Amino acid sequence: MEPVKMKKDEVDLRVTIGSLELQNPVMTASGTFGYAREFEDFVDLRRLGAVVVKGISLAPRAGNPPPRIVETACGMLNAIGLENVGVDRFISDKMPYLSALGVPVIVNILGDSVDEYQQIAERLAGVQGVAAIEVNISCPNVKMGGVAFGTDPKMAAAVTTAVKQNCQVPVIVKLSPNVTDVTVVAKAVQEAGADAVSLINTLIGMAINLGSRRPRLANIIGGLSGPAIKPVALRMVYQVAQVVTIPIVGIGGITTAEDAMEFMLAGASAVQVGTANFVNPKASEDVVDGIAAYVREQQLDSVRDLIGALRVG
C-alpha cells in the first residue's frame, strides 16, 4: 500500500506513536467504529490517522442481555459486554478488508487472564495489516476475583509484559479511569514496556428508572462516554503527561477538532474519536479537517507543535 503523500498546500499533521507513523493524529476509538466497514459509506476511511477496531477476545463473546445502552446528560452508558467475533474470525473475516484500507489498523484486545491476552497477541503476531495493538486492561481478572487488571499496577504491568513479549508491533495500553491515581498505573505499564498509553476508557456509571424502580441497564452498571466525560479525561491526560515519557493517546468525549486539540495541549500525541461516531459517522474525518484548518490558520509548522504546549502559570 502506498503511503498518502503530502501535497504542497497540505499542512503537516503527521505524528508518531512509538515506531508507528500516522498521517494525522485522529483515530477512531475501539467499540465505536465496528470493524470500519460499517462506516465506509460515510467516511473516507483513508483520511484517518488510524482505525482502532472493536475489542477482540480469544473466543467469540455474545455480550450482555439488553438493554445494553442508555442515554444520559451529554453522554451515554453502555454495557455491551465486549461482544465480538473472537480473534480467529477477526483475522479471517475482518482483517482482509481492514488491511486493504491503506491506514494503520490498531487491534484492541481484551481477556480475562494474562494468559488469554498473551494468546491473542501470539495469534495476531505477523498478521498482515496489524500496525499496533491496543490493550484494554479495564476487564475483570477472573482468576483474581474479578478485579479489573487496570485498577492494579502489578496486574496491568503483567498484562503489558505478556503482550509486549509476544508481538513485534507497538503496544498501546488503554488505561482505566476508575482508579484513585491514574499516574500510578501509567508509570507501571511504561516500566513494563508499553510503547504508549491511551486514556481514558469509560467511567463506570449507573442510571435508574424511577417509575419502575429498576436499573436502566440489564447489567445494572455500565461505562459512561460522550461529551460528559471530557473534562475528566483531559485532567487525566494532563496528569499522565507529567509522569510518563511514552506517547499518550487522548480519549474521552472528543466530538470536534477543538476538543481533539485541547487533548494535544494537555499532552496527547494523538486522539481517538469515540461516541461522536454514533451521532455523526463522519466525526473522525471532520476532526481531521478541523485540525488541518487550525494548523493552517495558526501557521504552525506542524500539528506536533500542539503536543504538551499547554501554558500553565
Added chain:
Amino acid sequence: MSQFQKKVELVRSEVIARDVVRLTFNAPEIATVALPGQFVMIQIGSGQDPLLRRPFSIHQTASSEGTLQILFKVVGRGTELLAHAKVGEQLSLLGPLGKGFVLGEPGKACLVGGGMGIAPMLFLASRFQQQSKKGVVPKVILGARNSEELLPLIGDFEALGLEVLAATDDGSLGHHGLVTDVLKSINLGPDFTVYSCGPRPMLAAIHHLCLKENIRCQVSVESLMACGMGACLGCAVPLKAGGYAHACSDGPVFEAGELLWSL
C-alpha cells in the same frame, strides 16, 4: 450499500392525533433507495443534549418528489423536541438503515400494525399495491387505542385502495379488542405471510398464533440504539438459537421464529 448522512429540510409537520405527529422531509437520496421496513436515525437539536439520534421507521416515501415521512408518538424528550421542529428547519438524517421486509405475493400477504407500529405498514402496503396485479391486494389489520388515533391513519391505506380491518382498545372503531383477535377470525391459509409491527406483547401474540396456524411471520422490532449502523452493538435482540442479533443491522425485520419470545 447506499446509505447517506444528509441535512434535509422539514417540509411538512402534521399533528395526526393527540401526541401523534407526522413529519415530511425533502430527502431525495434516502427516499429513492429506501425499502419498506427500513429506518432513519434523526439528530434532534444541534447540541450535545440529547446526544444520540433517534430511530424512526420510514412511514412513506414519494420517490418522484423525493420526500420521506416518519410517524411517531411523543413519548419522551427526544420525540417532544422533534414534534416541535419547524417547517423549513434542516435536520440531519442518516439512512436508509437496516434490513426491511421480504416481500412475497401481494395476494398472500397480511399486514398487521399496532399503535405506532402502523408507521412502516403504510410504506409496505404501498409497495405491495404497486406490485399487485389488479384486484389482488394484501389484507390489512390495524389496531390502536381509540378511533381518534386510528381513523386518520386508516384513510391513507384506503387511499391506496386497501380495505382495513380495525381494532381498538376502547371499541370506538372496529373490533373492540386486539388485532390478534381479528387475525385469528379471518383464517388465513398456511400459504400466507404475516408482516407485523407493534408493541412487543402484540408481536409475541401474533408470532404464537402464526406458529400454531403454520403461517410465516415477519416482525419489525423496536430497540434502544445509539448508532443505527451496527457499530455500537447496543440494540441486542435475543435469538431463539442463543446469542443476539442486532436490531439495526440484522433487522429491524426478523423472521418471528428466529427470535426468543419468552422474555
